[in-house]
Amino acid sequence: MQPTADFDPARLARSLLRRSHQGALATLMAASGDPYCSLVNLASHPDGSPILLISRLALHTKNILADNRVSLMLDERAEGDPLEGARIMLAGRAEEAAEGELELACRRYLAAHPSAEVFVEFKDFAFFRIRPTGAHLVAGFGRIVDLGPEQFLTDLGDAAGLLEAEAGAVTHMNEDHREAMNLYATRLLSADSADWACTGCDPEGMDMQADRRTLRLDFPDRVTNGTELRKMLVRLAGEARARR
Template sequence: MNIPAHAPLHLLHMAAIGTLATHARQPEGFPYPSVLPFAPDPQHRPTILVSRLAEHTHNLHADPRAGFLVVDAPDGDVLSGQRVTLLGTFEPIDSTPEVVRRYLRYHPDAERYLVLGDFTFWAMKLERLRYIGGFGAMGWLAGADLDPLPPLGLDEENALIEHFAVRSQGADGPQLLGVDRYGADLKLGGARTRFVFDDVKRNTETLHAALEDCIERHAN
């Protein structure tokens, strides 16, 4: 069954936690699942922050192939909720100020791990993914089909976030975490949510208009 790519794309921006399945070294060959926070990068790929001492990190160094499961079941009914299983390879990425800044917007508590010095960022290169949106709504997608458009640059995203930061009203005002051509990730009242644009925003002008609408709707 064909599925719209925007469905798993938005799901990857709605969830804060995923299940990482690596290949165990001991006992060799068994899947080794672990739960950990993640943030979507500008290409919507899961970015994780892991300790060099963690078992899953050792596993990724030995074999970077992995699965990553993301679920959204707010009412507790997992079988009726959305979920997506990603297949691909993880690769370490440099802890540049831009990468750190973006990840900490999604997970500010992670700053305490960064100061320890032994945590590194890894991002997943997608090969295939399987999305299930409920009974009878499921299908496979190639990783390249998740988003065929060029992603926003980190500088452009930061400029948009800084521009609209002044519109937030106090601690309960909307806080922009990330922006892409399909929607915006928000923290609202301490909870994370996703504002889905009505269509794809291909340039800065349409992105500004969509974010104006987003902030206006959530300002009160």
């Protein structure tokens, strides 16, 4: 079935990846090859791919170490009939984070799941990243489409400066600009007022969280370094203040 003309599947897929903090992870049983499904917490890499913190003692991790092909089901947890909400099935391979990726993976994951800090030091826990090979998006009648990773992942090729500045920018926003965060949420995204915090920035937008609620603030223009990010956040704060 082809999507309707007003439907932007790539944008919805990116939003689901950024806003989802839990999902159903499907792996293959090491001994039999039978499917196995488990509930996992996740965060997003700056390119949008999922980051997991999982124990080597868990069956799903043992399955991954034997065959790293996985799928991950994410949904927007809409009220009412869950089948009326959008969901995405991500297919790919789960790879343990390399030494050079650990700091970013840890920072991003703990921003989304602060209570997981106690597990980071456990020797049996490790960060994994799902490298997507494709996705199947279902968003209602006439809105079913398959996507390639180039359609829903964020290109980071020109964004080394932003990745370097991200950690400091997130800390700065959360320590000094909570009022602006609340303005973004209430006036630009029509969310309720809350203690909104920044959990990450990337070239295409900013991720926000309050308790278990998540938001995605898309940038009107791409940013690739710290200076551009600061100007964008100031610009959006001005636009939010101008709205009633």
